[in-house]
Amino acid sequence: MSKNETYVYTACPGWGDHEYCTIKTIVKDGKIVRTEKADYTGPEADQGFICQKGIASARNPYSPHRLLYPMKRVGARGEGKWQRISWEQALDEIAAKMIELREKYGPKSIVMWNMHGGTPPTMGLDNLLGMRFTEVLAAVDPSAGYGVDNGAIYSSFFDMGNSFAYTGYDPRLIPLAKYIIVWGANPVENQHRLARHLVKAQENGAKLVDIGLVFDGTAGKADWFIPVKPGSDTALALAMAHIIIKENLYQVDYLLKNTVAPFLVRMDTKQFLRDENNNYQAWDAGEGKPISVAPREKDIAAAAPALTGEYTVDGVACKPAFQLLVEHLEQYTPEWQEPITGVSVETVYKLTHEYASTKPALLMGVLGMRYQNQGEAHRAHVLLGLLTGDIGTFGGGVTSSLNPMTFPFGLNDHPIAYPEGRPVKTTFMRLMDWFEQVKSDQPWPMRALIKTGSNPLHNLPNRGRWVNDILPKMELIVDYDVWLTDTGELADYLLPDCMSFERLEIIYPASYSHIVLQEPAIEPIGEARAPTYLYTELAKRLGVGEFFDKTEEEWLELRLQSQDPSISSITPPLTMERLRKEKRIRAAVPDIPYNPAGLFGFLTPSGRIEFYAELLADMDEAFAKYRPPLEVMDEKKMEKYPYHFFSGRQRFFMQSMFTDDPWMVKLSGDEPAARMNPIDAVREGLKDGDMLECYNDRGKVRAIMRVDEAVPPGTVHVWFGWRQRQFEEGTYAELLLPLSSKETTDALANRWWDIIEQQGKGGNYYVGGESGLAGAWDCLWDCLCAIKKVERKNGGQS
Ligand SMILES: Nc1nc2c(c(=O)[nH]1)N[C@H]1C(S)=C(S)[C@@H](COP(=O)(O)OP(=O)(O)OC[C@H]3O[C@@H](n4cnc5c(=O)[nH]c(N)nc54)[C@H](O)[C@@H]3O)O[C@H]1N2
Ligand SMILES: Nc1nc2c(c(=O)[nH]1)N[C@H]1C(S)=C(S)[C@@H](COP(=O)(O)OP(=O)(O)OC[C@H]3O[C@@H](n4cnc5c(=O)[nH]c(N)nc54)[C@H](O)[C@@H]3O)O[C@H]1N2
Ligand code: SF4
Ligand SMILES: [Mo]
Numbered sequence: 001m002s003k004n005e006t007y008v009y010t011a012c013p014g015w016g017d018h019e020y021c022t023i024k025t026i027v028k029d030g031k032i033v034r035t036e037k038a039d040y041t042g043p044e045a046d047q048g049f050i051c052q053k054g055i056a057s058a059r060n061p062y063s064p065h066r067l068l069y070p071m072k073r074v075g076a077r078g079e080g081k082w083q084r085i086s087w088e089q090a091l092d093e094i095a096a097k098m099i100e101l102r103e104k105y106g107p108k109s110i111v112m113w114n115m116h117g118g119t120p121p122t123m124g125l126d127n128l129l130g131m132r133f134t135e136v137l138a139a140v141d142p143s144a145g146y147g148v149d150n151g152a153i154y155s156s157f158f159d160m161g162n163s164f165a166y167t168g169y170d171p172r173l174i175p176l177a178k179y180i181i182v183w184g185a186n187p188v189e190n191q192h193r194l195a196r197h198l199v200k201a202q203e204n205g206a207k208l209v210d211i212g213l214v215f216d217g218t219a220g221k222a223d224w225f226i227p228v229k230p231g232s233d234t235a236l237a238l239a240m241a242h243i244i245i246k247e248n249l250y251q252v253d254y255l256l257k258n259t260v261a262p263f264l265v266r267m268d269t270k271q272f273l274r275d276e277n278n279n280y281q282a283w284d285a286g287e288g289k290p291i292s293v294a295p296r297e298k299d300i301a302a303a304a305p306a307l308t309g310e311y312t313v314d315g316v317a318c319k320p321a322f323q324l325l326v327e328h329l330e331q332y333t334p335e336w337q338e339p340i341t342g343v344s345v346e347t348v349y350k351l352t353h354e355y356a357s358t359k360p361a362l363l364m365g366v367l368g369m370r371y372q373n374q375g376e377a378h379r380a381h382v383l384l385g386l387l388t389g390d391i392g393t394f395g396g397g398v399t400s401s402l403n404p405m406t407f408p409f410g411l412n413d414h415p416i417a418y419p420e421g422r423p424v425k426t427t428f429m430r431l432m433d434w435f436e437q438v439k440s441d442q443p444w445p446m447r448a449l450i451k452t453g454s455n456p457l458h459n460l461p462n463r464g465r466w467v468n469d470i471l472p473k474m475e476l477i478v479d480y481d482v483w484l485t486d487t488g489e490l491a492d493y494l495l496p497d498c499m500s501f502e503r504l505e506i507i508y509p510a511s512y513s514h515i516v517l518q519e520p521a522i523e524p525i526g527e528a529r530a531p532t533y534l535y536t537e538l539a540k541r542l543g544v545g546e547f548f549d550k551t552e553e554e555w556l557e558l559r560l561q562s563q564d565p566s567i568s569s570i571t572p573p574l575t576m577e578r579l580r581k582e583k584r585i586r587a588a589v590p591d592i593p594y595n596p597a598g599l600f601g602f603l604t605p606s607g608r609i610e611f612y613a614e615l616l617a618d619m620d621e622a623f624a625k626y627r628p629p630l631e632v633m634d635e636k637k638m639e640k641y642p643y644h645f646f647s648g649r650q651r652f653f654m655q656s657m658f659t660d661d662p663w664m665v666k667l668s669g670d671e672p673a674a675r676m677n678p679i680d681a682v683r684e685g686l687k688d689g690d691m692l693e694c695y696n697d698r699g700k701v702r703a704i705m706r707v708d709e710a711v712p713p714g715t716v717h718v719w720f721g722w723r724q725r726q727f728e729e730g731t732y733a734e735l736l737l738p739l740s741s742k743e744t745t746d747a748l749a750n751r752w753w754d755i756i757e758q759q760g761k762g763g764n765y766y767v768g769g770e771s772g773l774a775g776a777w778d779c780l781w782d783c784l785c786a787i788k789k790v791e792r793k794n795g796g797q798s
Pocket of ligand 2: 115
């Protein structure tokens, strides 16, 4: 750093829902001059590299596109006519309308949309005070059930007992792996921090295999790319499991100690056999009698615990869960999967032999499998990881959401989010129920939508539902953001938040075992105001001011009063004063990398991996099964809509967060494109540069056609990130099939939500305990479309 330069730490504005980088923001003469990687301490000193977006983010606060003043709609909704007003006027009018609606329709007519993923830093005051506000108003929160990433999360609840404990993976473990399958993900372009560790693993001799759809950056870096047909992965994974069993490549000792493989299942009820003390039962083939196994007991005191066979105990016919698995997998042969996945029989054998014989093997992925059957894909991955004995090993295992994190720890957030320490007044709803209810006004009407986190009109499927069913019901729509987004364009009031560079916060998710103080690098630009101001001022006007009586500094001091030993045993104690001085402080956590299975054990009732999910046995869903995706493999639907429509992400955008930066737009090709394989383009008589309309019965999008061999035949790919106004017509969100609907939801997701609700945990993922979030997990590329060439209107604009 040169003379006259100072620095603070900041959550990267490209935070997204996954990366969570802390950046070092360097300031000179009151202006941000550049950003760099943060300096961590101790064993994490060499971690925390950032990407080109983080580097370019120093420009963001000064963007002419920023939302800088409160705005009030003057024309019709969506007409784009705004009038600048003062904060006073905005707050007075919004509060008056909320009071009016509350009196007329009750407190539950107010909907607070405060989805946490994308607001830097997740679980900062933006989110926490939003939750508190929702709670004291006794309002509705449908966004806690917004689960775009959660096929894996709910399915791991059944097999692993916890939805959250297994989604994170310490990036420092990756270079220890000797075989890595990136399966349905693109970490080289989307998880830049992991990319470095993958390269290191390759340098250490690991083989990197990519099983994917598009020949993306990770495929380019991989030693072996295996293309699969969309939504078919469960078939491939189950065929691999089939081979592992047929050829005895599984780890018997691991199965006996860590899984329900030896547990006897009653053939009459399909539940585990239990003794009078409610312990599980295995079969001792040495003694020829059953033996009890207590939950969490690892070693079975049997001479020879049986994994296969059929036994009768007190007149009840039983089989070990492993025997049932062998029978279940019989049908999933490599020959059976070939026409489904497009992967040859030889390839499946080669892949399986390499994967099962190299240790440790890591299976990374799942988020690229956003099809209706994604939960089964993750369960099938878990099955592979336990058959090979990799789950829980250092360098091996199965990850789902690629959240690169180190040791997790909690701040004292419950009392901030919920004055009573837990939600008692908030109504949490599944998104699919919410849509139904808003549309029908039954059993009660909802009339105000206050959106403080996320950009649902851009990022949720079937935009038409919002435009036609939801927004017209709302007498008040407020959008608190830093840009004018697709959601903001349809609001009545726009309120400008501060960017992370302008706010005081604490950063901790994925900050490499450190608690970091985010200090304002610059004064707020324009009239941007931080969430403490927004909620304090609104609460005052709504008669709940006593719940918002603290300054930013005081809220943060309260967050540090955590009982979590990782925080409470920091010496000298963690205080704001200490943080001000040192900027980042290492939590009291071990020096070795975090390994979730090692740390938590398995949180199922048995304390073992329940690849036989007892909770689903009555539905005949105890094992992972192949189920075709809803649209993409449906030959009948393909007669009308022959192309798979894919809107996956690319490296220069972070969801909808960098789309207003001309550099990123330039690097992304100036304007949105629909990419197609040359084989399809030639057959359709299309030329590179033609204007293409992709459509189905939900909606349409127009974009320039680009020929690209990276896209497989049969797929049209429009990059995720572009705003609606950057397309000539329509947007990808119009076409997409949502799972948050009665027609498309999945029996496992419904069962999961029922259990969570029974346990009183229908609330929030991060704050409400180990569960939460999903229940309405939505879907993004289980989607078909047709295409046609159209005339270009205006030469495109970006
Ligand atoms: N640059 C950038 N980085 C990001 C984000 C961003 O917007 N921009 N967003 C962040 C967020 S919130 C998330 S959730 C993550 C997501 O990160 P990823 O999971 O990596 O997401 P995608 O790039 O959307 O999809 C990954 C890959 O899935 C493959 N795929 C598609 N369909 C199938 C299929 O049926 N089977 C298989 N095996 N593969 C398939 C495609 O080849 C695609 O390249 O990225 C995070 N990082
Ligand atoms: N077509 C398609 N749709 C997708 C996906 C896809 O791949 N393709 N991916 C899905 C996935 S995995 C995810 S996680 C979701 C993400 O969905 P969202 O969470 O809705 O995505 P973001 O664009 O990150 O939205 C964050 C919002 O917060 C705003 N924001 C940024 N910084 C601040 C701040 O400091 N304060 C305030 N108040 N607001 C701020 C941003 O401008 C943006 O409007 O999208 C999903 N939707
Ligand atoms: S990976 Fe994401 S959070 Fe990290 S520096 Fe890049 S844009 Fe920022
Ligand atoms: Mo995500």
